[in-house]
Amino acid sequence: MVARDKGQPGEDSAGDPYVPTHGNGGYKVESYELDLDYRLNSNRLSGKATITAVATQALSRVSFDLTGLRVAKVLVNGRRAGRYAHRNGKLHIWPSPALSEGSEFVVDVQYSGNPAPVDSPWGELGWEELTEGVIVASQPSGAATWFPCNDHPSDKAHYRITITTDSPYHVVANGRLVSRRTKASRTSWVFDQAAPMATYLATVQIGRYDVLELATSPVTMRGVLPSSQMRDFRSDFGRQQDMMRLFIKLFGPYPFGSYTVVVTDDPLEIPLEAQGISVFGSNHVDGRRGAERLVAHELAHQWFGNSLTPSRWQDIWLNEGFACYAEWLWSEESGGLTASQQVSKAYSRLRGLDEDLLLSDPGPDLMFDDRLYKRGAITLHVLRLQLGDEAFFELLRTWTRTHRHGSVTTEDFIALACTFTEDQNDVLALFAVWLDATELPALPRRRR
Known part of the structure; x- marks a missing residue:
């Protein structure tokens, strides 16, 4: 990653010419801790992001990618930032005092709004409402629609994601489900992704889903899908365990703790991969294994793209x-x-x-x-x-x-x-x- 901080607007790109407005130089993220509250009826997201990073050079300013949401408060190392500005998809922060090279720093950002996907040359990217739920598909540059981040594929970090939403809905995010707590009509889901992960692979999936345990060997695998899809899903994904065995033999050990397949109640143009997760549309489940090549394709991405990014x-x-x-x-x-x-x-x-x-x-x-x-x-x-x-x-x-x-x-x-x-x-x-x-x-x- 090219590290830059010349103190002038426009110098925040990490240097990838394919997505020149995304990514930021001068630091390496160690972890994201996201505490999100989402109201489905109003598509209202309130969030607090705690970002721990290390400065790779002296920094008078730190920038993150964040688009379509409003910032309410910014802290650096527990103190209010000297000043910050949020414009053109960039959150610029001037810490006081400035950050020295090699120093670890923690940025807290409180934000809220109505998240929406952004238009791109590759279609709409990021947080998107379904008929009844949410899909997040960020590749290559949609992560900033739901949390402040260094949106560059090379800056991989640990994630802990908490999502509180309406209790009838099932939530899937990256990593191990640490806890699930229900209070009144709201449920908080906490996920921990220990393996380093690129921003474009971070995801949240919300829907009226049931869980189907598929296998515990050689890897724990489960399906998360509408109950109406269960019968066809068992046929369409019935050979996924055999795929896993083959790929482990040919590619080496599966790189994550488990593997989850989500099927939305809406059709999707293409399936998508996230770290430890693949997401398919209702149109990819037909009971005749019509999309089996895509089942193999998305599973293989766990090695090629998600572990090796x-x-x-x-x-x-x-x-x-x-x-x-x-x-x-x-x-x-x-x-x-x-x-x-x-x-x-x-x-x-x-x-x-x-x-x-x-x-x-x-x-x-x-x-x-x-x-x-x-x-x-x-x-x-x-x-x-x-x-x-x-x-x-x-x-x-x-x-x-x-x-x-x-x-x-x-x-x-x-x-x-x-x-x-x-x-x-x-x-x-x-x-x-x-x-x-x-x-x-x-x-x-x-x-x-």
Whole structure:
């Protein structure tokens, strides 16, 4: 993360050109403690955020991302801030005295308002009302719609999230459910996410949901969904435990304490991943396993994206290419098309499309383009052919183990891949044509 604080407006970006108005320099967040009170009928959110951070340089000003909500009070290290200003999605705070390099500091922000998603090139992002409940989908830049934060993927922190809301509703947030206390018509839910988490992976899901315990081995898994979806859900997600076993074998240990699938009562355009959680719409549950490839895709993100998070958005293929390849690995394992057949099918489709996507740096407009998903997955398969199965899957397990709960770049993956072959130049050449050129390379002749 590029650390900046020149004391002038506009110098607060952490330096990611894909989302230049988000992220802030000069500090590293250690933890977020969020105490939220939400009224569904009025869509009213009142919150207190306690942010503990360490200054990576001397700071006369600290900035956080926060949009659409009103700030009522700011404290720094228990004292009122010298002054603060909230404008254009940025909360600027001038602590008194200024912060010295290396010092730990605590910022308390009290805020409230009617949270709403923000428009972006990738659709509406952040806190959004459902017909009866709430969904939070923040990737890549929607976290600031519900709490003040350093909204940059590389700044991962511990979270403790308390949500108080109307008692008939079930709440899901990241991490372990520490406690649930009901008083009159209100219930407070407390979640603790010990593993470091990026802001875009933090989530709250609220709805009239029932809980279905799916498995305790090899990982505790549960479904949270409307009762009307239960029958179809059991069929559609019935092989998720087998997916988990396969991915643990191929990718290494599951990186979190448990895994929760939420199904909303509303249809969703696409499912979404959060840390330890995946969220599907009612349209993804049909009783015929019509969305099973997406079930595999979202589960794979727990390794690729959530535990190993890109340091910068240009490396999004490390999330989506890997999760797409996991779909193909599951297809092969479960008796569908082999990975080689999936590659041939995807390659034929790519040949008929524009070849203007640079996988290693697609640009913000194409970072969620389906061609990135497919070309990323094909790249991994070509690497598998070159290394051989034993070395390739040991590479993936070493990748997830070495960078567990960390931040990664494409250069990190290339460097590690080069240690799994004696022909480093061949591996570098492979990545050069698949990652750093727009033209679609020829597939190797040898097929699986």
